[in-house]
Every structure is written in C-alpha cells, then in structure tokens.
Amino acid sequence: MRPASTKFLLLAVFLPLLAGPQPTRAQDHPLTAREVVQRIQDHVGIPWQKETVDTFKAGDPDTKVTGVAVTMMATFDVLQRATASGKNLVITHEPTFYNHPDQFSEIPQKENDPVLAEKLAFIKEHHMVVWRFHDHWHLRHPDGILAGMVHALGWEAFQDKQNAHLFTLPEITLERLAADLKTRLELHTMRVVGNPKMKLTRVALSPGSSGMQREINALERPEVQLLITGESREWETVEYTADAVSENREKALIILGHIPSEQAGMEECVRWLKPFVPEVPVEFVPARQPFW
Numbered sequence: 001m002r003p004a005s006t007k008f009l010l011l012a013v014f015l016p017l018l019a020g021p022q023p024t025r026a027q028d029h030p031l032t033a034r035e036v037v038q039r040i041q042d043h044v045g046i047p048w049q050k051e052t053v054d055t056f057k058a059g060d061p062d063t064k065v066t067g068v069a070v071t072m073m074a075t076f077d078v079l080q081r082a083t084a085s086g087k088n089l090v091i092t093h094e095p096t097f098y099n100h101p102d103q104f105s106e107i108p109q110k111e112n113d114p115v116l117a118e119k120l121a122f123i124k125e126h127h128m129v130v131w132r133f134h135d136h137w138h139l140r141h142p143d144g145i146l147a148g149m150v151h152a153l154g155w156e157a158f159q160d161k162q163n164a165h166l167f168t169l170p171e172i173t174l175e176r177l178a179a180d181l182k183t184r185l186e187l188h189t190m191r192v193v194g195n196p197k198m199k200l201t202r203v204a205l206s207p208g209s210s211g212m213q214r215e216i217n218a219l220e221r222p223e224v225q226l227l228i229t230g231e232s233r234e235w236e237t238v239e240y241t242a243d244a245v246s247e248n249r250e251k252a253l254i255i256l257g258h259i260p261s262e263q264a265g266m267e268e269c270v271r272w273l274k275p276f277v278p279e280v281p282v283e284f285v286p287a288r289q290p291f292w
Contacts, residue, residue, distance in 0.1 A: 031279045033089045033129040034061040036068065039276050044136050052135045057096045058120065059129030065089045067280050070270045072263045073287040074130050076119055082285050083126045090130045090285075091273075093137065093145070093266050094258070102132070137269060144272065145265030149207050152264035153184060166224070167203045174198045174226065174252050181228070185260045189291045193241045194252025200225040207261040212236040219244070219251055226252045230261030259287050 033056070041048050057074075067087030071078045074092035082090055097116060099106040107113050111120075123130065137144040146164060150156055160166035169177070175196035182190055204218040208230045215237040218227050232238055232255060244251035263286055270284040 030064040031277075032062050033059070033065055033131065036065060036089060036277055037061070037131055040133065040136075040273070043272075043276055044140050046136060046139050046141070049135060049139075053095075053101060054132055054135050057092075057102050057130040057132055058123045059127070061129065061131075063088065063127055063129050065129075065280050068273070068277060068282040069285040070266050070273065070282065071285045071287050072259050072266045075287055076122065078285050078287055079119070079122060079126075079128065079130075083128060085283065085285075087281065087283060087285075088126065088128045090128060091133050091269070092130060093132070093134050093262060093269075095132070096130050133269065137265070144268055145207050145262050146205070148265035148268030149205065149262065151268065153181075155205075165205055165218070167205060169201050169203055171199050171201050174200060177203075177226070178254055181254065181256065185256065185263075187256060187260055188289050189257065191255040192252070193238060193254075194226070194245055198225070198250060198252060200250070200252070202226070203228060206230075207265065208258060216240050219253075225250050226254065228254045228256065228261075230256055230258040257289060257291060259289055263287065 037056075065088060067085065068089045068091060069078070069082035069085070069087040070091045071082075072092070073094040074090050074096040078092075079090065082088075095102050097104065097107070097119075104110045104116065107116060109116075111117060122128075142164060150159060150164075155167055155169075158167040158169050160168065172180075173196065174192065174194050177200070178190060178192050178196075181187065202223045203226045204221070204224045206215060206218060206227065206229045209232070210229060212233070215227060215229060215232060218224055219237070219241065227237070227241075229237070232253070237253060238255075241251055241253040267284045267286075270282055274282045
C-alpha cells in the first residue's frame with residue numbers, strides 16, 4: 001500500500017493529463033498586433049486583397065498588445081482615450097493621416113507638418129500600433145459597416161432581401177424621419193434637401209462617401225424617394241437633389257456626416273472581433289463628431 005504522500009504526488013502529476021490540454025495563458029505567449037491582424041484575415045471570410053489600404057499605418061506590428069481600441073477614425077482624441085484606458089492597438093476604419101492612402105507625401109509639409117508630427121510622436125511615445133480595417137470590412141458578407149448601421153437604426157425588418165441598401169419603411173414625413181435619425185444616431189448636425197412634409201416609404205442608405213455616380217444612381221431609381229448618406233459634394237448629388245425638388249419630383253437627401261454615418265459599423269466590428277481575440281480587452285472607442 002502506497003503512503004498517502006505518494007498518492008497525492010501521483011494525483012498532482014496525472015490529474016492535469018486526464019483533464020486534457022490546458023489553454024496557453026496570455027502571459028506565456030503575449031499577443032502581438034501582427035497576430036491580431038492575422039486572426040482578422042483568417043475570420044473575415046473573403047480572400048485578402050493584394051491592393052488594399054488595410055495595412056499597418058504606424059508602430060511596430062510585433063508590439064505586444066495590451067488592449068484593442070476599435071474606432072471609426074483614429075483622431076488624436078481617440079488615440080489619447082485609447083492609451084488612457086490601457087489599449088495600444090488601434091483598429092481604425094478611416095485614414096489616420098488625412099488622406100486615403102495615409103501617405104505623408106500628400107501633406108504639403110510632409111513629416112514637418114506640426115499637427116502630423118505631434119500625432120506621430122504621441123503614437124511612438126506610447127508604443128501604439130495603428131492598423132486600418134476598411135476594404136475588407138466593407139467587402140465581407142454582410143458588409144460590416146452597413147450591418148452595424150442597420151442594427152443601430154433598428155431597420156432590419158424593413159431591409160430589401162435583394163438589395164441590402166434599400167428599405168421600405170412605414171409611411172413617414174421627411175421632417176419626422178430626419179428628427180428620428182438625429183435622435184437615434186445622436187447627431188450634432190444634419191443637412192437635409194427636400195420638402196419637409198413629403199411622405200415617403202422607400203429609402204436608400206449609403207453610409208460614408210460613396211461618390212456621385214452611386215448616389216445619383218440610387219436617386220434615379222423611380223421607387224427611391226430618399227437617399228441617406230454620409231457626405232457629398234454640394235455641386236454633385238446635393239445640386240442634383242435640389243434640382244429634382246424644384247422640378248416637383250419626390251426626391252430628398254439626408255447627409256448625416258461621415259463619422260456618424262459609419263460609426264455603428266465599427267461598434268459591430270467589436271462584437272465580431274471579441275470571440276476570437278479573448279486574451280486582451282477589445283473596446284469600441286467612438287470618434288467624436290467634428291461639427292457642432
């Protein structure tokens with residue numbers, strides 16, 4: 001008969017084996033920014049494009065991640081709030097350095113620009129990493145930005161099964177719908193073209209900045225009465241809609257602002273990201289609306 005001490009020793013050795021393989025603790029293998037991005041590529045569900053803006057914009061990709069801040073736009077304010085909460089990997093939907101490809105050469109003074117230089121210095125000082133998630137978040141099925149915005153508006157039941165950008169709402173006036181959007185999306189400002197008393201049911205939603213051709217193409221559809229978008233040049237879709245109104249056509253345009261028109265889409269990204277990045281905190285850090 002074995003002594004009691006021997007029994008306890010054997011139990012200590014064999015019980016972990018019987019319980020199966022143990023998960024690797026985060027401190028045994030610190031997660032890097034590069035590994036987080038690799039997981040995103042593995043889970044996004046579409047082939048990764050060779051030509052894309054979805055790349056690292058600042059910082060060392062092999063930096064150990066203390067937390068992930070997901071945002072619509074990596075403004076200086078967002079970077080400050082992210083690092084204050086202990087998060088050093090920022091996943092942003094829109095550019096960080098003031099132009100679509102995030103190229104310093106697009107800025108007149110390049111790296112010598114004082115605003116750009118201070119932003120870069122802050123990122124370096126706090127060992128932050130910035131990575132952009134734009135193209136593939138839009139390309140996945142469903143489009144991550146659109147899905148988040150539809151959820152925020154509560155329009156899932158009104159969405160067209162053939163075209164996810166089209167909606168048939170219960171009849172409402174343009175004025176009342178604009179007020180509802182302002183409340184739901186907590187908008188500081190909004191621009192509307194159209195007759196406030198116009199009754200409508202058919203709406204096209206195009207978050208962000210989709211460009212004149214797509215915007216006017218939506219308004220050309222006979223059944224579309226209202227286009228909701230993020231931003232538009234005033235001599236393009238805005239003028240087109242104003243002319244349509246002057247011609248007594250039932251057309252209208254609501255411009256939400258780029259950030260609020262896509263913000264909920266990056267909140268959706270947090271819900272999607274958390275299950276396969278469990279080692280560190282993943283938090284939505286909303287970009288503040290610039291206009292007041």
